[in-house]
Amino acid sequence: MTFFDAxxxxxxxxxxLPATMVALAVTVLGPVAITLINAIGVRAALRSGRSELTAYTSPVDAVFSAVPIGTVGAVVxxxxxxxxxxxxxxxxxxxxxxxxxxxxxxxxxxxxLAAKAVTVALLVAVAALVVIPASLALASGIVGADAPPAPEGVLSRAVGAGIYWLLTALIALAVTVFTRNGIVPIIVLVVNSSLVSVSVLLSHLTPLARFLPDLAGMSMFAGDLLAFDDALAPVTGGLVMATWTAGLLALAGAVFLRRDA
Amino acid sequence: MVLMLSVERLVKRRGSREILTDVTFRAAPGRVTGLLGPNGAGKSSTLRILLGLDRADAGTALVDDQPYRRLRQPLRTVGSMLEGSGAHRSRTARNHLTWMARSNGIPIRRVAEVLDQVGLGAAGGTRVGRFSLGMCQRLGLAAALLGEPRALVLDEPVNGLDPEGIRWIRVLLRGHADAGGTVLLSSHLMREVDEIADDLVVIAHGRVVAAGPIREVTAGYPTLEDAFFALTGPTAGGR
Structure with a gap:
């Protein structure tokens, strides 16, 4: 049997698996929907001349602030x-x-385990390749001529958001190997990535929190959206998150190898 | 076309409890070997170790001369069925068998062939969660037959089958053994084993208490049932 067959x-x-289709739909449709809402808000604020009403005025940020909902899909x-x-x-x-x-x-x-990781990475990568460009096009289409000049580094932030989803999905995969049940990891990881980030809370207590996988990874795409001061540089953050992912996958492999099925 | 399954001095502990003690037997080609014992005797644990799912604390379980985990394309050598269908409930029977075929380089046409063979030809597109117990057993058998393996390892294969299904599986397993294949099945149902098996391995409390051709094991007892209770009962001391 070859690895290719696996x-x-x-x-x-x-x-x-039907659950996979639901997760893919969330990954693709979620960010588009949130981008739509964000972009309409930005356009309204710009047209009324009250740009202080929104946290940002760039259509690009309307997209990147919608990334967490895609993270939910990647987790699932x-x-x-x-x-x-x-x-x-x-x-x-x-x-x-x-x-x-x-x-x-x-x-x-x-x-x-490796075949599963490759499969999940492929699915997330395909979803990201569709949804991020589509969201960027949608946002700039809605905000249109009112938009301020595009900030630099949109491409690298877009790639960073895709990598963030991919690594998050692999972390979720590794954690589920430990629990052998989806409920706990889904609740913990979905809440952490969409509602209340434990890591962001911790960052108010210690600067070491920026080395936690989600906060480190967010620096790849968040730019000024990241609500704390001493965030890692994008590449450093990406490497830190990738190291966490590799470590957790290695640990999951060791457990999976030894455990009775 | 010969393939021997051999289990030698298997020991398995769960926590501080020893659930298998020095379990040794062989399942020979051309014969149906019945692993017979009451519930909780260690039948499933033995088969799971043989199939590389669980690890033994001591002893060996080999397919010819190598552990199952070393087999390349194992579904083409050993077909197995453990608890139920082994399929995720929200999957259709057809796509369960299709991913299995893909994993072992088995031609996809085999999927339709085995579905027809086990009488599920019309149910291939139905989700497994909507199956009856008997249909799940049939799907499990289809999965075991998928790779046209030389050996079949089946845990309680007649569970949930109706009389017609039991007769069907008896004919199927007989045919497999007569063609030179190896069949190892477990059961706690004496009558079924009596009618299907050539060789018997009687297991109780994690120990093999008798093994050999069925007529030898039951010699001296009026029926297999009498032999079974004498061998596995609370006063059993092996033989």
Whole structure:
């Protein structure tokens, strides 16, 4: 069995799960919808001459402040790729979980985990390639001629947002290997990335919080939107988040390898 | 076309409890081997170790001369069915089998073939969560047959099947063994094992208490049932 076969099987398996489709829809439609709302607000503020009403006046920032909703979709994608393996069927239909099928088909456990990571990364990358350019076009179309000159570094921030989603999805995948159940990681990671960021709260207590994976990663795309002073530089932040991701995946691999299925 | 499954001195602990103690037996090609024992005797644990799902604390479980985890394209060598269908409930039967086929380089046409073979030809597009117990067992069997394997390892395969289904699986397994294949199945149902198996491995409290051709194991007892209770009962001391 080749790694290619394992990846092809995982892509087919993940893509045919209804939860994956829901997560992809959130990743794609969520940021577009929020961008739409943001951009309309920016246009109204600019046209009425009261730009102090919005936190930003750039259509670009209308897009990047919509990134967290896409993060929610990425989290769900990463979680269900693993939690779907452990969903127990009811006793009425004989019980059982998909993980036994997966590991009898592909006994190389690190291969399974790597194939899952590749699959999730591909899905998130494709979603990001569609949704970020589409959102940027939408925002500049709505704000139109009223917009201030575009800030520099839009491309690198767009790439940064995509990488942020990708790494977040992989972190979610790794964490779900530890829990073998999707509920806790989904709640914790979704709340942290959309409602109340624990890391942002911690940043008020210690500057070390900027090295936490989400805050470090946000510096890749947030620009001035990041509400604290000593944020890492974008590339540094990206490397810090990637290091967290690699570490968590390695730990997940070690656990997955040793544990009874 | 010969393939031996061999389990040697397996020991498995969960916490401080030893659930398998020195479990040793073989399942030979051309024969149906029945792993018989009461619930909780260690049948499933033994099969899970043989299939590389769980790790033994001691001993070996081999497919010919190598552990399952070393097999390339294992579905083409050993077909297995454990609890239920082994499919995610929100998936259709067809796409469950399709990803399995893809993972082991099995031609996709096999998916329709095995669905027809197990009588699920019309249910391929139905989500597994809507299946009955019997349909799930049939899907599990379809998955086991997918890679045209030489050996079949089945945990309680007749659970949930109606009499017609039980007869069907008996014919199927007999045919597989007669063609030189290896069949290892577990069951707590004596009558089914009696009618299906050539060799018997009786397991109780994590130990093999008797093993051999079925007539040898039951020699001296009026029926397999008498032999079973004598061998696995509270006063059983092996033989």
């Amino acid at each position: 990846v092809a099987a995982e892509i087919r398996k993940t893509a045919t 994608l990463g979680v269900v790729a693993v939690s779907g393996e452990y969903t127990a069927n009811s006793a009425r239909i004989g019980g059982g979980r998909q993980i036994t099928t997966t590991l009898t088909a592909i006994p190389n456990r690190l291969g399974v």
